[in-house]
Amino acid sequence: MTDTISLATEIAGIAFPNLMTNAAGVSCETTQELNAVLASEAGGVTTKSATPVARPGNPTPRQELLPLGSINSMGLPNRGLGYYLAYATQRQALAGQDLPAEVAAETAQHKPVILSVSGLSIEDNLAMLKDIQQSPFTGLTELNLSCPNVVGKAQLGYDFEAVVATLTEVFSHFTKPLGLKLPPYFDFFQFDGIAEAVGRFPIAYVNMINSIGNGLAIDAETETVLIKPKGGFGGIGGELVKPTALANVRAMRLRLHPDIKIIGTGGIRTGQDVFEHVLCGADAVQVGTELWREGPGVFKRLSEELRAIMKEKGYGSLDDFRGKLKTMGA
Ligand code: RRO
Numbered sequence: 001m002t003d004t005i006s007l008a009t010e011i012a013g014i015a016f017p018n019l020m021t022n023a024a025g026v027s028c029e030t031t032q033e034l035n036a037v038l039a040s041e042a043g044g045v046t047t048k049s050a051t052p053v054a055r056p057g058n059p060t061p062r063q064e065l066l067p068l069g070s071i072n073s074m075g076l077p078n079r080g081l082g083y084y085l086a087y088a089t090q091r092q093a094l095a096g097q098d099l100p101a102e103v104a105a106e107t108a109q110h111k112p113v114i115l116s117v118s119g120l121s122i123e124d125n126l127a128m129l130k131d132i133q134q135s136p137f138t139g140l141t142e143l144n145l146s147c148p149n150v151v152g153k154a155q156l157g158y159d160f161e162a163v164v165a166t167l168t169e170v171f172s173h174f175t176k177p178l179g180l181k182l183p184p185y186f187d188f189f190q191f192d193g194i195a196e197a198v199g200r201f202p203i204a205y206v207n208m209i210n211s212i213g214n215g216l217a218i219d220a221e222t223e224t225v226l227i228k229p230k231g232g233f234g235g236i237g238g239e240l241v242k243p244t245a246l247a248n249v250r251a252m253r254l255r256l257h258p259d260i261k262i263i264g265t266g267g268i269r270t271g272q273d274v275f276e277h278v279l280c281g282a283d284a285v286q287v288g289t290e291l292w293r294e295g296p297g298v299f300k301r302l303s304e305e306l307r308a309i310m311k312e313k314g315y316g317s318l319d320d321f322r323g324k325l326k327t328m329g330a
Helices: 031-039 081-096 101-106 122-134 160-170 188-198 240-254 273-279 289-294 298-313
Strands: 010-012 012-017 020-022 063-066 067-074 113-119 140-144 179-182 205-208 212-216 233-237 260-264 285-289
Touching: 020 289, 020 298, 031 081, 063 289, 067 240, 067 289, 081 113, 081 122, 081 233, 113 122, 113 273, 122 140, 160 188, 160 289, 179 188, 188 240, 205 240, 212 240, 233 240, 240 260, 240 273, 260 273, 273 285, 285 289
Parallel strands: 020 285, 113 140, 140 179, 179 205, 205 260, 260 285
Antiparallel strands: 010 012, 063 067, 067 233, 212 233
16 A cells, blocks of 8 residues: 555654655745645745845746756746745744644645745845744745856855855854755765865755756757846756756765755656655755646655655655665775
């Protein structure tokens, strides 16, 4: 019976009934989009990365699906931190209420919200984290250090000294559970460097990978780029990035203290992709491009596919295979 197979997970003591949520940026800019994810089989929802005040983002067209993935240069369009913090706080209050079981299920009462923030400067990030610290919200906050699409702003996650300086400031006042959204790394010196940098701090989790920054997709017929901002350069997601995502999850699981959890993001289109992320060490996973392509119904399909694989292999929970990837010796 696949009914008895659990896809539940936990991060910093916060329970997710299903390990899958949306990746920040997809189906999460408005309360309607956030609620649609919560109403699906997803285990929780991640908000669009917030800046202190609302932003319209980059000029359109700014996102396109590709045959094997996607390209985007959204430029952080969002409603501002206050909007998402109010949503997360309301959801938390709902979870604390004693509702009849059927109402609780209908409202996805116990599904957590991950509150993503991505300031355009260290000062922005510190100011937003101060607001969150002072708010009643006690759930997971995700600090995005890897937005590739703001003109003139480098991805902080590639500057390890800046990461350490930022986190030193953050943890001088922030005491709630904090995760980091990191960019993809491509070399062992980077795996070692980022693990050493973030491993100094009491982070709850790392989420990797953000899109592979500054790729280029073109239409050969019209000899034109597919998106308008930044001369057509944008973040690449979907099937194209899966091997890089798996490598990053695996590399961090081998390096970070086991108390630091990992959210695997990148290239999830099937239940087997989720299975592979968990095998590499992911505690939870996020779905971006495929959610965009398919809508929130994707979570039911992925859950069914994953349960079928687990059933076939005799696994009853994620603990049975998480991080247990086999290698072939030296
Ligand atoms: O809004 C975006 O352009 C965006 C962000 Br903040 C991010 O973190 N990753 C991405 O691919 N796009």
